[in-house]
Amino acid sequence: MSYLDDIDNMDAFAIRVILADDHPVMLSGISHEFAEVKTIQLVGTARNSTELIALLTSTQCDVLVSDYAMPAGEYGDGIALFSLIKRRYPAIKIVVLTMLDNPAVIRALVTQGVTCIVSKSDAGTHLIPAVHAVHSGGKYYSPTINQIVQSIDWNRRGRGSSDVLSQRESEVVRLFASGLTVNEIAEKLSRSKKTISTQKSKAMEKLGIEREVDLFRYAMENGLVTSSQKTSDSSSSTE
Structure with missing residues (x-):
């Protein structure tokens, strides 16, 4: 097997990732991080939900890494957007990137079935193991998110409980x-x-x-x- 064949095989097995964030600096920084990882192939970026849904429709990917709050766009953001994506593209795994530290938000995400969440206040390098974890069906919380998850009373009903908004x-x-x-x-x-x-x-x-x-x-x-x-x-x- 030649060197070029090795490269082709690595590309074939790389995790195809779409990245969505409304901050250009974040898009650039994370794109740079992913470019250094041979097992991850960034196949597209989006700045709002309109661009994201169009990209998911036209581009094959395995994992979506998306900011929680992207106010612009016709499909909204947050829980409503992720619910739509789960229904419309059930095969795509989701990693949520957020600057919010509200336990209600984290509870709502977890009860929606989002198993990999990374806080923007933690190092960007946490996204790499999160992508690998979600692709293999695992769970990954960056340190800040893990502290919040540990503090939540999962038996309490109310804001952010399993009765999330439609x-x-x-x-x-x-x-x-x-x-x-x-x-x-x-x-x-x-x-x-x-x-x-x-x-x-x-x-x-x-x-x-x-x-x-x-x-x-x-x-x-x-x-x-x-x-x-x-x-x-x-x-x-x-x-």
């Missing part, structure tokens, strides 16, 4: 927290006002939230909406 409920919460009224959300999503109100109420019930101000806080803390998105959407709704 994609539609998450979408309603995201739009409501961005500043839209129930009427405006109904018009935007082509649903009835009653349906939107019911989905909002159901989401609050699942999360153990009684006040709307706490629903806003939940959306911010869980990456469903950012402060800049709230300002932008609120402004557009009054134009």
Whole structure:
């Protein structure tokens, strides 16, 4: 077997990875890390959910490494986006990269079946074993995430429990927290006002939230909406 045959065989067995993050510096840094690893082949990058879904549809990959909070894009982000990907592309394994240290977020991810989570506050090198772990059906938490997982009371129900929001409920919460009224959300999503109100109420019930101000806080803390998105959407709704 020649040297070129060896190279071809290594490429054939490399884990094909798509990377999604809305920060160009993160994309560049992680891409550089992956380029140094012969068992990982980066086959594409995306900066939002619109680009990501298009890439997943057109490009074969084994593992998706995705930021949790990517507000821009027509498919949203966070739990709603990962739920969609799991349904639409069940063969693709997911590694979540996040700067959030909220136990509710981590609990929701774990109960969604995400077994490999890396904190952005930990070294980027943790992504490499995470990719290998998820590809082989294993589990990997970077140190910061592992501390959070150990601190969670898994017997307690409430925010972030196994009753995670459906994609539609998450979408309603995201739009409501961005500043839209129930009427405006109904018009935007082509649903009835009653349906939107019911989905909002159901989401609050699942999360153990009684006040709307706490629903806003939940959306911010869980990456469903950012402060800049709230300002932008609120402004557009009054134009």
